[in-house]
Amino acid sequence: MTKINAIVREVTALTDRISEFQFAAADGSAMPQWEAGAHVVFDLPDGDTRAYSLISFDPIPEAPESYRIAVQREPEGKGGSTHMHGLKPGAEITCAGPKNDFPLTQGAPAVLLAGGIGITPMISMATTLKAAGQAFDFHYSGRSAPLMAYRDTLRETFGDALHLHCDDDDSALNLDAVIASAGAVAHLYVCGPKGLIEAVKAKAEAAGIAPDRIHFELFDAPQEQAGDSAFEVELASSGEVFTIPPGQSIIDVLEAGGVDVMYDCQRGDCGICQCDVISGTPDHRDVVLSEAERAAGNVMQICVSRAKSPRLVLDI
Incomplete structure (x- = not known):
């Protein structure tokens, strides 16, 4: 994917932990067009990457002069x-061009x-719906008002469609x-921490809302859990066996071993890395699978899920 060499134009503190960043192409050219729900992936100095949703309170232009994101500081993160x-x-x-999984x-x-912080992709969604004259309700939940970014601007922009929950x-x-x-x-769109998405999925399914009307994006990066231990993954196609230690995903280890695997979000919310489980018991940590699929144990998302059994045999 084409990389964009960008320069930070403005930095604005929104709350004690959240800051807004506006950045533009370093050569002054227009940025690629994007649609509501899109994100960009930034390169970090250590070779890692981070994805942040694009924000717009105005209709998105065909040739944006700049992009706008908001980042919540996570001291316990990576x-x-x-x-x-x-x-x-x-x-x-440096960042990649916009991509939209939501x-x-x-x-x-x-x-x-x-x-x-799951508010960020929802702003451009609400902006797009408002410009199209489409009916929508907009709910924004946080622990307390001072921790919620953009709350005054949201009230001014979206009026009665907005509902703030503290x-x-x-x-x-x-x-x-x-x-x-x-x-x-x-259609129901949800963005935020894993617990919120899991609760919404369970309640929406119980209420009879069809899965194709439930859309979500996870804003939690996968975290190592207490008690995680090493397990083995055997590839059915070759018989190769890899040891997955705590703190590394199946994808991390397979890629390091030269195995080509398909994936995208690495958060457990897009479903692209899903593969069949031939034997063994997965420890599901995604938000993609239904409760029935989790119980069956026939498939898993290898970007975040681990194993409850000593070995998994995967259809790879």
Whole structure:
């Protein structure tokens, strides 16, 4: 994918932990066009990457002069957000062109639900729906008002369509009511932490909302869990066996061993890395599979899931 050499134009603190970054092409050319829900992937100095959703409170132009993202500093993370928060105006950074794994369904009413920093892709979605004259409800939930980025601008821009929910007062999110508001035709879009997405999926499925009307994007990076231990993965095609240690994914180890695997998000929300399990018991940590699929144990997402058995035999 073509890389964009960019330069940071502005940095604005939004909350104690969230800052907004505006950046443009270093050579002054227009940036590639994008659609609501898109993200860009930034290169980090250690060779790693981080993806951040693009934000726009105005209709997205065909040739944007700049891009806008917001980054929440995660001291307990792997350092990507800390690096981003160290950027100052004038800093150079490289990113890939926009990619959209979380698109809007055109012409359909929508219920948007954002948790925490998951607000970022929802802003451009709401902007696009408003410009199209499409009906939508916009719910934004956070622990408390001071921690919620853009809340005043959101009120001014989206008016009665916006509903702010704070965990520490009587406006706290009523998930059952939000899901019920989707009715029989609206599409439900959810972005935020894993717990929120899992709860929405379970309640939406129980309410009879068809899976193709439930869209989600996970904003949690996978974290090592206490008690994680090494396990083996055997490739059915070759018989090769790889040991997956704590702190590394199946994809990490297979790629290091020269195995070509397909994947994208590496968060467990896109489904591209899904593969069949021939034997063994997966430890599912994705948000893609239904409860029935998890119980069956026939498939798994190898970017985040691990094993409950000493060895997995995968159809790779």
